[in-house]
Amino acid sequence: MITDADALKRRIAARRDELDGELVALSDGLHDDPELGWQEHRSSAAVAGLLAAHGFAIEQPYLGLDTAFRATIGSGPFTVGFLAEYDALPGLGHACGHNLISAMSAGGALALAAVAEDAGLTVEVIGTPAEEGGGGKIVLLDRGAFRELDLALMAHPAPVDVAEARPFAVAHWHVRYDGRAAHAAAYPERGVNANDAFIVAQTAIALLRQQLPAGVRVHGVQTRGGEAPNAIPERTEGRWYVRAETMEQLLETETRVLRCFEAGALATGAELTVTPESERYAEMRTDVEAQEYYRANAIRLGRDFDVDPDAATMNRASTDMGNVSQIVNAIHPYIGVGGTASNHQPAFAEACVGPLAEQALRDGATALAWTALDVALARGGTR
Known part of the structure; x- marks a missing residue:
């Protein structure tokens, strides 16, 4: 086993340079063909296909999930897992940059593979579907994934570089009210207005917010409000998220928010149904030593962590990587792609291709691979 870290890092960087064209093509291809969560058939095949072409053994479907x-x-003896996300956002494409996540994870793994034998490594890439609200990693966790890893890591695009992820725990809900339709002018007394139920609930939530702790977020959209202005709406639907600093605080907050939705049902007579869209996402438990290795490696590559705090808040976004971090040593740094747009804006999708995005891809892949090497050499193949 070779323990000269600098020599191994030079080989990793050289290998990543050799792969540059393939990695950019992968990122651009995913960006041009966005697929939503649980439907990422072409995207997952593209990422797995690149890895297979360079000697990785592929298991797909994985644990019963077609797009994992x-x-x-x-x-x-030391197993490193690079996690790849490739789902897009409805109506926004890759406005969260998952095309770059996949390319950085694939690139980091391919580069690290060049020294795997000498550094005593097993290198994995796990393709994880439906991060944007579907909780793909949680489903995989429940089926036994990740548990053999000594380190799990990935990097996420953002406006600026931030080493530490501090995501909120989050619950994702589908909310539905069922009322009774009637002619709004001729027979209004015969109707039960499901849209009024939503208005009552949203008003109650707006009033509740002033009593919630600073680290709590409640937000959502109504996806169905009715069909015609002269018909009492018989069904309304929406998607709502509740976020908190910890799982414990999340459970407490959920109870209060549910009462707001129940108030809408009580006031109007509509029937309320709240259905979780996934298991709850947990807060992140960061491997601090690995995080500091990443920070040092990224700075060595020219990345800058001295950034405007107002531009650095993407690290508070929720992620199902938090659930992985509860059982496996893990990091989830953010890498800047420049510009003024922030995640989940149309302009951020545009920022996730082009020269600045390609530099983030190169730096992210290299920094992740170097970090995995540093941790493996420091821990000697033990958890």
């Missing part, structure tokens, strides 16, 4: 995969190479 596991790619493996090497047989060393």
Whole structure:
């Protein structure tokens, strides 16, 4: 086993340079063909296909999920898992930059594979579907994934570089009210207005917000409000998120928010149905040593963490990587793609291709691979 970290890092960087064209093509291809969560058939196949072309053994479907995969190479005692996300946002495409996440994770794994034998590594890439509200990693966790990893890591695009992820715990709900239709002018007394129920609930939530702790967020959209202005709406639907600093605080907050939705049902007579869209996302438990290795490696590559705090708040976004971090040593740094747009804006999708995005891809892949090497050498193949 070779323990000269600088020599191994030079080989990793050289290998990543050799892969530059393929990694940019992967990122651009995913960006041009966005697929929503649980539907990422072409995207997952593209990422797995690149890894297979370079010698990784591919398991797909993985643990019963058609758009999940596991790619493996090497047989060393220290197992590193790079996590790839590739789902897009409805109506916004890759406005969260998951095309870059996939390319950075694939690139980091391919580069690290060049030294896997000498560094005593097993290198994996796990393709994780439906991060944008579907909780794909949680489903995989429940089926036994990730538990053999000594380190799980990925990097996420953002306006600026931030080393530490501090995501909120979050619950995702589908909310539905069922009332009774009637002619709004001729027979209004015969109707039960499901839209009024939503208005009551949203008003109650707006009033509740002033009593909630600073680290709590409640937000959502109404996706169905009625069909015609002269018909009492018989069904309304929406999607709502509740976020909090910890799972414990989240559970407490959920109870209060549910009462607001119940108030809408009580006031109007409509029937309320609240359905979780996924398991709750947990807060992040960061491997501090690995995080500091990442910070040092990123600075070595020219990244800058001395940034405007107002531009650095993407690290508060929720992620199902938090659930992975509860059982496996993990990091989830953010890498800047420049510009003034922020995640989930149309302009951010535009920022996730082009020269600045390509530099973030190069730096992210290299920094992740170097970090995995540093942790493996420091821990000697033990958890």
